[in-house]
Amino acid sequence: MRIGSDFDKVTFAVGEWQLLEPNAIIGDTVLALVCIGMANSIYQWKTRSPYFNYWIGFFALFGCSLLLGGAGHTLFNYWGVTGKYFSWFSSMISLYLLERAVISEDRNLRRKRWLTSLSKFKVMLLIMAEIIVISMADLSVNPHLGLLVPSIATATSLLIYCGFIAAQLARNVHPSFRYLLWALVSMLPTAVIQGWKISIHPLFDRNDKSHICLLLMLIFFWKSVKGYYTFRTSTYES
Numbered sequence: 001m002r003i004g005s006d007f008d009k010v011t012f013a014v015g016e017w018q019l020l021e022p023n024a025i026i027g028d029t030v031l032a033l034v035c036i037g038m039a040n041s042i043y044q045w046k047t048r049s050p051y052f053n054y055w056i057g058f059f060a061l062f063g064c065s066l067l068l069g070g071a072g073h074t075l076f077n078y079w080g081v082t083g084k085y086f087s088w089f090s091s092m093i094s095l096y097l098l099e100r101a102v103i104s105e106d107r108n109l110r111r112k113r114w115l116t117s118l119s120k121f122k123v124m125l126l127i128m129a130e131i132i133v134i135s136m137a138d139l140s141v142n143p144h145l146g147l148l149v150p151s152i153a154t155a156t157s158l159l160i161y162c163g164f165i166a167a168q169l170a171r172n173v174h175p176s177f178r179y180l181l182w183a184l185v186s187m188l189p190t191a192v193i194q195g196w197k198i199s200i201h202p203l204f205d206r207n208d209k210s211h212i213c214l215l216l217m218l219i220f221f222w223k224s225v226k227g228y229y230t231f232r233t234s235t236y237e238s
Helices: 022-044 050-074 076-104 109-136 143-172 175-195 206-237
Strands: 011-014 017-020
Touching (some): 017 050, 022 050, 022 206, 076 143, 143 175, 175 206
């Protein structure tokens, strides 16, 4: 185990390609397939509700972000830091879609309008902040600086929309929204894992442990969406 610093990146070769971090591409690909499968399942429900449409967008875009993020790790020798740009920006946009999904079911119209404006302002502000970081910081020396803004986006989205707003919806709309709170809780260990750089093995480093937290988050998202769909379907049928 190593705390406070990272192991050297695991290298492997495919033909003449010198690649990095096979664990990253495997973990991100698995999570991406989970996301795309969830998006496809919701699409098959053929509901016109904005709530479910926003979730389709979230899962689809977040899946693409993970897939390209894993490729960015593995092909770092060829793409450099620029190979991470898509995953950084798309992750923030996918979180915006998650926020809009949660907001769409808020019964408090005044709060709904305020939260919608906040969500739009936040995503634009964070995208501009990321552009400034990319333009001004030397990411070739410290590429982790590029993750700072997406990390802030993740923390604020989960705390506000999967925390405070989800708690309101669980009380006033349907209990299935409480799973969004569990999604928030499942991601809390990543702050310690990434902040302290806790890694067990080069093939199971801090990013791999964060993948487990991400998988739990996705499962809780799915339980919330599926539970609410079941409720709405049974309500309409009755």
